[in-house]
Amino acid sequence: MSETVPRVGVVGGSLGGLTAALLLRDAGCEVDVYERSRAKLQSRGAGIVLHPMSVRYLIEQELIDLDDVSVPAQWWRYVDVDGRVVHREPCRHRFTSWNTLYHAMYDHFDAEHYHLGREMSGLDKDAERVRVSFSDGGKESFDLLVCADGAASSARELLLPGNKPTYAGYTGWRGTAEEADLSAATLAELADTITYHVMPNSHILTYPIPGHDGARERGHRLMNFVWYRNVAEGADFEALMTDRQGTYRPFSVPPGMLDRKYVNELRDTATALPSAMAEVVHKTAEPFVQGIFDVAVERLVFGRVCLLGDAAFCARPHAAAGTAKAAANAWALAEAMRDHDGDVAAALRAWEPDQLELGRRLVERNREMGERSQFRCTWYPGDPSLMFGLYGPGN
Numbered sequence: 001m002s003e004t005v006p007r008v009g010v011v012g013g014s015l016g017g018l019t020a021a022l023l024l025r026d027a028g029c030e031v032d033v034y035e036r037s038r039a040k041l042q043s044r045g046a047g048i049v050l051h052p053m054s055v056r057y058l059i060e061q062e063l064i065d066l067d068d069v070s071v072p073a074q075w076w077r078y079v080d081v082d083g084r085v086v087h088r089e090p091c092r093h094r095f096t097s098w099n100t101l102y103h104a105m106y107d108h109f110d111a112e113h114y115h116l117g118r119e120m121s122g123l124d125k126d127a128e129r130v131r132v133s134f135s136d137g138g139k140e141s142f143d144l145l146v147c148a149d150g151a152a153s154s155a156r157e158l159l160l161p162g163n164k165p166t167y168a169g170y171t172g173w174r175g176t177a178e179e180a181d182l183s184a185a186t187l188a189e190l191a192d193t194i195t196y197h198v199m200p201n202s203h204i205l206t207y208p209i210p211g212h213d214g215a216r217e218r219g220h221r222l223m224n225f226v227w228y229r230n231v232a233e234g235a236d237f238e239a240l241m242t243d244r245q246g247t248y249r250p251f252s253v254p255p256g257m258l259d260r261k262y263v264n265e266l267r268d269t270a271t272a273l274p275s276a277m278a279e280v281v282h283k284t285a286e287p288f289v290q291g292i293f294d295v296a297v298e299r300l301v302f303g304r305v306c307l308l309g310d311a312a313f314c315a316r317p318h319a320a321a322g323t324a325k326a327a328a329n330a331w332a333l334a335e336a337m338r339d340h341d342g343d344v345a346a347a348l349r350a351w352e353p354d355q356l357e358l359g360r361r362l363v364e365r366n367r368e369m370g371e372r373s374q375f376r377c378t379w380y381p382g383d384p385s386l387m388f389g390l391y392g393p394g395n
């Protein structure tokens with residue numbers, strides 16, 4: 001890196017922002033992270049499929065051992081409504097919790113450069129600098145601004161005002177049950193597997209993740225579920241996504257905030273699922289719901305500002321690659337900064353094309369998977385094109 005150290009601001013301190021901050025710091029930049037939340041972030045309560053890219057930083061720096069932070073599954077299975085296995089093959093994936101990754105990364109960033117309660121409210125840029133204003137009235141200026149502020153990105157709104165997330169017509173209902181609360185039969189059936197059940201216009205999957213305390217032993221972990229259910233755009237969607245306190249949250253109503261009427265409806269409807277899956281849903285104390293949207297952009301770079309992670313492309317969750325994509329964006333950015341000796345404009349120009357392509361392909365593949373499941377009903381058990389993966393099915 002050149003003798004003048006580039007000053008980098010990262011807006012959004014979740015997994016994408018933290019990965020970028022760690023890598024850019026290691027590449028020789030002076031990095032500050034600005035996170036809107038006043039407190040350290042907490043998982044929305046769900047699992048993460050571990051792609052190598054999501055943990056590349058933590059593994060290469062020898063900060064974690066995969067066996068300590070994730071659980072494997074032996075089989076990738078599909079079951080019919082009676083719980084009979086209709087397809088089974090070995091599973092290569094491991095599963096972890098969002099909290100595990102967040103804390104591991106947070107602990108290795110410099111706390112004094114991670115600023116909680118700092119919400120970006122505006123930005124202004126010229127060829128030399130980017131000036132950011134915060135809702136607390138503060139201002140900072142940077143050589144490079146990385147906007148990793150998620151699917152509802154305010155940076156994207158400022159930079160691409162006409163670009164709006166598109167609602168996909170369905171929702172992901174999620175949650176975790178304590179394995180300790182599950183019957184012996186259900187635990188025996190689900191514990192070593194990722195299990196799918198396909199229904200008309202819907203599917204549900206379950207897989208185990210580490211417990212709240214990080215426990216990885218069977219019987220002490222959590223069983224995670226994700227159930228995709230169609231909800232018409234408009235009044236139905238708006239009512240569902242309005243939390244117990246009356247706030248409309250189109251992207252996600254977090255655990256504990258979903259109107260009880262919908263929690264009860266979920267439990268009633270779950271009775272028709274294969275019995276082990278029904279039990280997981282019934283024993284989930286606080287299910288939550290996520291609106292499924294497509295977010296895609298035509299540009300990632302605006303002078304010395306870039307969009308990264310879900311702020312740029314937010315794919316439907318079927319390939320489970322959102323965290324991995326954000327990490328891939330961050331790795332490529334740090335490499336470009338190194339290759340261009342800290343010349344921000346040149347680095348961003350070199351970085352953009354491949355990241356645009358990666359984002360477009362992921363959004364497109366997930367859209368196709370979602371349409372097949374929810375509307376065309378052509379998602380069949382064992383279809384290899386429906387595997388998780390960042391770069392392609394199973395990859």
Ligand SMILES: Cc1cc2nc3c(=O)[nH]c(=O)nc-3n(C[C@H](O)[C@H](O)[C@H](O)COP(=O)(O)OP(=O)(O)OC[C@H]3O[C@@H](n4cnc5c(N)ncnc54)[C@H](O)[C@@H]3O)c2cc1C
Nearest residue numbers: 012014015016036044046098119120149150309310322323
């Ligand atoms: C608290 C939290 C919990 C999550 N839990 C899960 C989970 O359990 N399972 C799962 O699959 N995915 C979860 N996700 C989503 C997952 O992190 C992302 O889909 C993926 O990792 C890409 O991350 P990202 O950093 O690009 O965006 P996000 O993870 O969405 O992070 C965006 C961050 O930007 C911050 N932000 C937004 N606007 C501003 C602003 N104007 N100024 C400053 N900061 C701003 C937000 O508070 C947020 O922390 C969670 C995200 C968050 C924020």
